[in-house]
Amino acid sequence: MGLRRYLARKTVWYLGALVVAVILNFLLPRLIPGNPVDVIVSQLGRGGLSSEAQQRIYADFTRQFGLDKPMWQQFITYVVAIFHGDLGKSFANYPTPVNSLIGQALPWTLALQIPAILLGWIIGNVLGAVAAYKGGAWDKSVFTTSLVFSSAPYYCLALILLYVGAVVLGAFPVGGAYSLGTSPSMTWGFIADASTFYWLPFMSLLLINVGGQAVGMRSMAIYELGSDYVNYSRSLGIGDRKMTTYIFRNAMLPQITGLALSIGAMIGGALITELVFSYPGMGYLLFNAISSSDYSVIQGVTLIITVAVLVANYLVEVLYGFIDPRIRAAKSGEK
Amino acid sequence: MSSVPQAAVLTQEVEPTPGGGGADKSISANRPSWRNLNFGPRMWVALTIIILIVLLAEVGPFVYPYASTLKVGSLYDEPSAAHLLGTDNFGHDIIAVLMNSTRNSLLNGLLAGTLAVFLGVLIGILAGYVGGWIEELLMGITNIVVAIPSIVVLILISMSLQHTNIGFLKGIGGLAFVIGITSWPWTARAVRAQASSVATREHIDIAKLSGARTPSILIRDVLPYLASYVVMAWVLQLASAILAESTLSMLGLGPSGVDSLGIELHWALAFQSVSTGAWWAFLPPTIILTLISFSLLYLQSSLDEVFNPRLRRGKKKNLAAAAARRAETARKLAEQNEKVEVLS
Numbered sequence: 001m002g003l004r005r006y007l008a009r010k011t012v013w014y015l016g017a018l019v020v021a022v023i024l025n026f027l028l029p030r031l032i033p034g035n036p037v038d039v040i041v042s043q044l045g046r047g048g049l050s051s052e053a054q055q056r057i058y059a060d061f062t063r064q065f066g067l068d069k070p071m072w073q074q075f076i077t078y079v080v081a082i083f084h085g086d087l088g089k090s091f092a093n094y095p096t097p098v099n100s101l102i103g104q105a106l107p108w109t110l111a112l113q114i115p116a117i118l119l120g121w122i123i124g125n126v127l128g129a130v131a132a133y134k135g136g137a138w139d140k141s142v143f144t145t146s147l148v149f150s151s152a153p154y155y156c157l158a159l160i161l162l163y164v165g166a167v168v169l170g171a172f173p174v175g176g177a178y179s180l181g182t183s184p185s186m187t188w189g190f191i192a193d194a195s196t197f198y199w200l201p202f203m204s205l206l207l208i209n210v211g212g213q214a215v216g217m218r219s220m221a222i223y224e225l226g227s228d229y230v231n232y233s234r235s236l237g238i239g240d241r242k243m244t245t246y247i248f249r250n251a252m253l254p255q256i257t258g259l260a261l262s263i264g265a266m267i268g269g270a271l272i273t274e275l276v277f278s279y280p281g282m283g284y285l286l287f288n289a290i291s292s293s294d295y296s297v298i299q300g301v302t303l304i305i306t307v308a309v310l311v312a313n314y315l316v317e318v319l320y321g322f323i324d325p326r327i328r329a330a331k332s333g334e335k
Numbered sequence: 336m337s338s339v340p341q342a343a344v345l346t347q348e349v350e351p352t353p354g355g356g357g358a359d360k361s362i363s364a365n366r367p368s369w370r371n372l373n374f375g376p377r378m379w380v381a382l383t384i385i386i387l388i389v390l391l392a393e394v395g396p397f398v399y400p401y402a403s404t405l406k407v408g409s410l411y412d413e414p415s416a417a418h419l420l421g422t423d424n425f426g427h428d429i430i431a432v433l434m435n436s437t438r439n440s441l442l443n444g445l446l447a448g449t450l451a452v453f454l455g456v457l458i459g460i461l462a463g464y465v466g467g468w469i470e471e472l473l474m475g476i477t478n479i480v481v482a483i484p485s486i487v488v489l490i491l492i493s494m495s496l497q498h499t500n501i502g503f504l505k506g507i508g509g510l511a512f513v514i515g516i517t518s519w520p521w522t523a524r525a526v527r528a529q530a531s532s533v534a535t536r537e538h539i540d541i542a543k544l545s546g547a548r549t550p551s552i553l554i555r556d557v558l559p560y561l562a563s564y565v566v567m568a569w570v571l572q573l574a575s576a577i578l579a580e581s582t583l584s585m586l587g588l589g590p591s592g593v594d595s596l597g598i599e600l601h602w603a604l605a606f607q608s609v610s611t612g613a614w615w616a617f618l619p620p621t622i623i624l625t626l627i628s629f630s631l632l633y634l635q636s637s638l639d640e641v642f643n644p645r646l647r648r649g650k651k652k653n654l655a656a657a658a659a660r661r662a663e664t665a666r667k668l669a670e671q672n673e674k675v676e677v678l679s
Binding site: 013014016017020024025028029031147148151152153155156159160162163167174265271275287290295298302305306309310313 | 475478483486487488490491492494582585586587588604609610612614624625628629632633636
């Protein structure tokens with residue numbers, strides 16, 4: 001009973017957040033004076049079209065984007081299109097659909113982020129737990145290093161790695177994701193080429209993740225090590241080995257949540273890293289869209305970031321409802 | 336009202352304390368109360384870095400001979416005796432630009448962080464103390480705003496701001512305003528949880544019985560109990576606002592017509608300073624940003640240790656010092672007792 005109410009509540013909140021996010025996503029770019037058709041027409045204008053032809057094209061595009069209709073009708077069209085999985089057409093690269101631009105960018109971001117997050121999570125947790133358990137010099141060195149890595153802005157580390165690795169040492173290519181003249185394909189040659197470009201951005205994300213996870217795990221484990229149940233079990237004479245499993249389980253719960261949340265946030269989590277390395281993922285796409293005022297691409301990227309975060313957070317909350325009995329108890333009023 | 340404790344602190348400060356070397360042995364009652372706070376070495380490291388950066392930003396421009404808008408060279412001139420860190424892509428002196436940028440970034444952090452904490456505390460304290468439908472409403476809004484990633488809202492709003500004709504909104508003030516109104520929800524949540532626990536304490540009942548109005552109860556009887564949390568939240572919000580500004584600026588959504596650390600990095604990337612090896616263009620803002628972020632987070636974690644003694648891990652030196660102090664007090668007490676006995 002308690003669980004069902006908890007789930008219903010969470011569902012309502014997240015649906016509410018989704019609605020608000022979609023409204024913001026629709027409304028804010030439309031508050032900008034001038035309209036997106038100007039962008040397209042001004043780009044066509046550079047090709048030397050006559051003003052009459054421009055006028056015709058302008059009217060044509062206005063009708064095509066539905067900008068002559070009232071706002072609420074535009075909103076309905078927008079929502080219906082989103083539910084059909086259609087994010088519209090790019091203004092700057094008209095008539096390329098936003099879907100295909102994102103389809104090209106997303107795999108690069110995922111390829112960079114998923115291994116960095118998973119590996120960083122594993123290494124960071126092990127380091128943090130060992131630091132908390134061993135204490136002393138080991139703890140001090142791990143903690144300080146992790147704190148530096150986790151508190152430095154992620155793009156600062158990226159900049160320094162790029163400069164040292166690619167410019168000073170010359171061991172890695174300076175930017176991009178693959179050599180000029182090759183095009184993405186699933187051949188060994190291409191993968192080998194792309195992997196030389198992969199290491200620097202990957203390492204910059206990995207180090208940040210390791211640092212953040214180690215700091216979190218260390219403080220969780222220290223907290224658990226000093227808690228009452230540990231002292232009690234110790235006084236009962238339960239061995240260290242058995243105790244570690246208890247502590248581990250309790251300290252893991254927030255860490256697993258953290259993992260799920262960072263997987264949700266990964267698309268928007270490394271925007272600037274891609275910018276620094278000119279890596280053709282979502283961040284780079286967003287940057288180019290901003291500099292060319294390509295609102296439909298910007299809206300598409302922000303919508304995907306939002307949906308990924310909302311879905312991940314929602315799943316975490318649902319999972320918590322199932323695995324953590326305290327939540328059910330608290331919500332249904334029985335302490 | 337508050338003049339009494341202040342006066343007390345002042346008189347205590349005026350009292351001479353025994354020489355620096357023997358400070359550990361002195362009895363704690365002789366020292367001003369703030370000196371009993373257990374500031375660890377971390378706090379001093381963090382504070383020193385912060386003060387140095389603030390000095391660089393606030394005093395630097397008055398001392399340094401070049402203005403940040405003065406064109407003194409060409410694209411990426413190498414460091415020289417006249418310009419220790421060379422010039423940027425516009426031919427401006429890097430040190431001058433750096434000082435001005437740091438100043439603007441700190442200003443942005445201060446404005447945005449303070450606004451975020453103000454909103455968060457206001458909403459959290461109202462929701463937590465008043466309860467009822469106000470709590471439901473405010474926490475409803477908070478839950479929704481928390482769920483939407485703030486970078487998305489920041490991107491969308493600052494994109495719209497770039498096209499407004501209002502000068503204020505395009506500059507640092509506008510950006511700080513946007514960052515402030517998007518980053519309060521975490522603070523509001525935490526403050527609400529604490530405020531609703533404070534609301535059930537007995538001193539609140541006494542305040543109510545003596546006829547205090549709600550605003551006065553909130554400020555005098557609830558807020559002081561949250562003060563330690565608010566200070567820590569403020570430090571965190573400062574750091575995250577400064578980072579949010581630089582992220583937005585690097586994406587090309589920064590304030591227009593002003594220097595900031597993010598804008599500096601934006602231009603450094605746009606003009607390929609990294610691949611051409613012009614380290615003086617991008618390393619200084621990178622290092623300053625890292626130092627700001629690191630020192631603020633370090634300050635926050637050491638403040639946490641000051642406020643929550645449980646987080647401190649055994650520092651044997653301090654424990655020994657405390658034991659020595661206690662022994663000293665006990666000895667004096669015993670002496671006094673002896674005297675009293677002798678007198679009687």
